[in-house]
Amino acid sequence: MPELPEVESIRRELDRSLSGKKIALAEVLRASVVKNTEAGYFEQVMRSNAIERFDRRGKYLLGRLESGHTLVVHLGMTGQLYLSDASEVRKKHTHVIWALAGGEEMRFTDVRRFGGIHLLDTEDVSSISALRTMGPEPLDESFTLDKFRALFLKKRSGAIKRWLLDQRFIAGIGNIYADESLFAAGIHPGRDIASISETEIDRLYDAIRSVLKQAIAEGGSSINDYINARGQKGGFQDSHKVYGKKDVPCANCGSPLSSCKIAGRTTTYCRYCQK
DNA sequence: CGTGTCACCTGACAGC
């Protein structure tokens, strides 16, 4: 589920609501969700700690703690990190709760458990190899068109969509936003990366950034499980042009959208509008 | 190094 716009929506709300808040205690209900420490140690570090702020890197949430630790949360496919009143019944598959001073709780729920949590010294965050090797943030000011063009100069081969999904190439794009960006840019998802023209690279740069920005503005995409940190669904699924819309008329030309598998992922596109 | 496949888990849904 959660790609850059969803994770960013969660980050903004948690940062707004929890910065400066004290954690009374944390409770690990399923130890395997905490990847790099014992549950007991995790709970011990959390007790009486405080949240400074929430950052994001790609699809990872980074909760910065007063103690100099960082809580690294990846939501996988079905993970949710949200605020809840302590009195609310816990959803099934709730694996960690943080009780905050004042009766509110942050909860981590993940049906499929592809997600997980690391607790690290802030300076050791890059011990997570995915974070160490992750490509640039597409919405950073420093991510200029020239930087994007430079990614293509390494004479790579393979389907462009595969590269968009590869977090080492560019951070935060998953199946939804790869398909939506390629549609917006008018590029066929199976095109070999080496064949993409300068004009197309420029169009793709604009497409990725505008799609991601619009998705954030609309609160992300809720297909099945995604909810924001306030437990609400996003709205961008209603603006999808291709994702999940096989056989639906193309928004641009009206012919039915096609679908295929690329890099093992279902891919939907318009065979007339995307060359 | 690039790529295909499987594995990790559970649930929803289609078809019989």
Added chain:
DNA sequence: TGCTGTCAGGTGACAC
């Protein structure tokens, strides 16, 4: 009603 198969937003290990 219930069985079986398929599919799902992600990523990492492994074989070739």
